[in-house]
Amino acid sequence: MKLNNEKDALLDVVNQKMNDLKDTLTLSIEFSPDEADLAGAFKEDALSVQDAEDSSIG
Template identity: 55%
Template sequence: MSDRNEALNEKLTDAMVPGFEVEFDPDEADEAGSFREDALSDQDATDSSGDE
């Protein structure tokens, strides 16, 4: 495991401690999946409403 991955894993473990604040740089946050977009698209939301 690379030093970068090891450091990220340690930060993620620390982040699980209630009240403990961990700082992530933008690249770490992206790698950890913090900015994964999984919202419905406009079309999917419209299709799921049942008001056609």
């Protein structure tokens, strides 16, 4: 696990990249795996099988 000051610095970089993307939608910015994780790129929010079955009409 990263030290708090390293994580804070990484979060500052991510926030700046996200602000740059918001200002220029066609801009292509690279994110490191840690930066992408902090930005929410790997957040799993898919339905579970049970949720999908519960929501089906039938």
